[in-house]
Amino acid sequence: MTAVSMTVNGKSVSADVEPRTLLVEYLRENQRLTGTHVGCDTSQCGACVVHVDGVAVKSCTVLAVQAEGASVVTIEGLAKDGKLHPVQEAFREHHGLQCGFCTPGMIMTAVDMIRRHPEGLDEATIRAELEGNICRCTGYHNIVRAIEAASAAMGAKEAAA
Amino acid sequence: MYQFAYHRPGSLAEAEKLFSAAEDPKFMSGGQTLIPTLKQRLASPSDIIDLGGLKDLAGISVADGVVTIGAATRHADVASSAEVRKAIPALADLAGWIGDPLVRHRGTIGGSIANADPSADYPAAVVALNATVHTTRRTIAADDFFTGMFETALHTGEIVTKIAFPVAAQAAYEKFRNPASRYAMVGVFVARTAGGVRVAVTGAAPSVFRQEAMEAALGKSFTPDAVAGIKVSPDGLNADLHASAEYRAHLVTVMAKRAVARANG
Numbered sequence: 001m002t003a004v005s006m007t008v009n010g011k012s013v014s015a016d017v018e019p020r021t022l023l024v025e026y027l028r029e030n031q032r033l034t035g036t037h038v039g040c041d042t043s044q045c046g047a048c049v050v051h052v053d054g055v056a057v058k059s060c061t062v063l064a065v066q067a068e069g070a071s072v073v074t075i076e077g078l079a080k081d082g083k084l085h086p087v088q089e090a091f092r093e094h095h096g097l098q099c100g101f102c103t104p105g106m107i108m109t110a111v112d113m114i115r116r117h118p119e120g121l122d123e124a125t126i127r128a129e130l131e132g133n134i135c136r137c138t139g140y141h142n143i144v145r146a147i148e149a150a151s152a153a154m155g156a157k158e159a160a161a
Numbered sequence: 162m163y164q165f166a167y168h169r170p171g172s173l174a175e176a177e178k179l180f181s182a183a184e185d186p187k188f189m190s191g192g193q194t195l196i197p198t199l200k201q202r203l204a205s206p207s208d209i210i211d212l213g214g215l216k217d218l219a220g221i222s223v224a225d226g227v228v229t230i231g232a233a234t235r236h237a238d239v240a241s242s243a244e245v246r247k248a249i250p251a252l253a254d255l256a257g258w259i260g261d262p263l264v265r266h267r268g269t270i271g272g273s274i275a276n277a278d279p280s281a282d283y284p285a286a287v288v289a290l291n292a293t294v295h296t297t298r299r300t301i302a303a304d305d306f307f308t309g310m311f312e313t314a315l316h317t318g319e320i321v322t323k324i325a326f327p328v329a330a331q332a333a334y335e336k337f338r339n340p341a342s343r344y345a346m347v348g349v350f351v352a353r354t355a356g357g358v359r360v361a362v363t364g365a366a367p368s369v370f371r372q373e374a375m376e377a378a379l380g381k382s383f384t385p386d387a388v389a390g391i392k393v394s395p396d397g398l399n400a401d402l403h404a405s406a407e408y409r410a411h412l413v414t415v416m417a418k419r420a421v422a423r424a425n426g
Contacts (some may be wrong), residue, residue: 002167018164019166020162022196046263049263058267061192061264062267063167063196063209066213068169109263113262131343
């Protein structure tokens with residue numbers, strides 16, 4: 001067993017884990033944060049996306065021990081004071097989901113995408129940026145619309161601030 | 162995944178020491194190939210030596226016509242580097258086409274070339290740009306580095322530290338992607354370098370290779386038409402459920418044409 005300490009959604013946590021424990025397993029089974037999903041387990045679907053030190057990664061392809069000292073944010077860490085994050089709000093407003101299984105990963109990827117594109121996002125860029133996230137229900141259309149709307153709303157908010 | 166012992170050394174010297182003391186060790190950089198491999202139980206190293214703690218191994222610098230990229234530099238950082246974009250735009254393009262944004266946030270250039278996947282993108286840039294690979298022990302010329310499928314000139318325990326890419330007069334990369342994996346079914350990197358035109362092909366054969374007939378033709382006339390008539394032999398090319406050897410051979414010419422057109426953009 002190896003001791004690992006990290007910050008998850010702003011809270012310091014530590015545990016002894018087997019080195020082979022994946023970050024997603026650690027989050028779900030040890031931290032009981034089951035919002036992060038395991039879809040394919042082969043690094044393709046993106047249902048497991050979380051932020052590690054500010055960037056979106058597939059938590060099924062990171063060992064928990066690699067996140068030693070890191071700051072991890074999961075879908076549970078987005079809403080503040082009972083208020084949905086603007087991206088979560090946009091997914092609700094634009095019906096960017098059907099079964100919802102891919103949604104946590106989609107939203108974590110979208111938040112990262114919007115951060116990296118402060119100039120704003122067009123449809124082609126959003127679709128290209130969603131390469132690592134698979135949805136089997138929606139055909140992506142409303143997901144793209146939700147991200148476009150969230151990007152515009154967050155940009156407008158920043159401009160007003 | 163099988164059990165292994167995990168180490169996170171704080172220096173290259175410590176990494177090498179841990180490696181020589183272990184029974185069947187493996188270095189890990191971004192882990193975007195190694196972890197999926199471990200999950201499928203296709204590898205069972207006794208020890209994983211994580212190079213992720215060696216912050217000095219990451220970074221980009223451009224000086225005297227050479228772009229130097231630290232081995233632990235992530236694909237996303239190469240793709241978004243204004244310096245790389247200015248000096249060798251084709252290299253930034255290539256990095257931005259690897260995998261997907263999430264993979265690019267973890268995967269590293271050193272890990273990619275040390276792994277030498279026959280379908281990886283970076284080997285094409287290393288060979289076409291005539292880069293020099295720096296390791297913990299020596300420097301290795303691009304033409305000597307890739308020796309076969311998942312095989313390189315690296316000795317056991319040797320670690321890639323940085324890769325130096327001379328700036329080319331013109332360069333471009335085109336790849337025909339596998340739509341599921343994003344790996345190159347065929348990728349062609351063309352470059353007009355100080356030593357002449359170089360054309361490197363990845364994805365088509367067990368290892369990256371240079372296409373000499375195209376290099377000669379492009380040396381005379383750096384235009385898509387110069388390579389359009391060059392037929393590539395399917396002998397020795399990869400054939401799998403994604404593409405036959407004949408299809409890959411055809412794609413080499415198509416990607417070369419597109420790459421030259423992009424370079425002349």
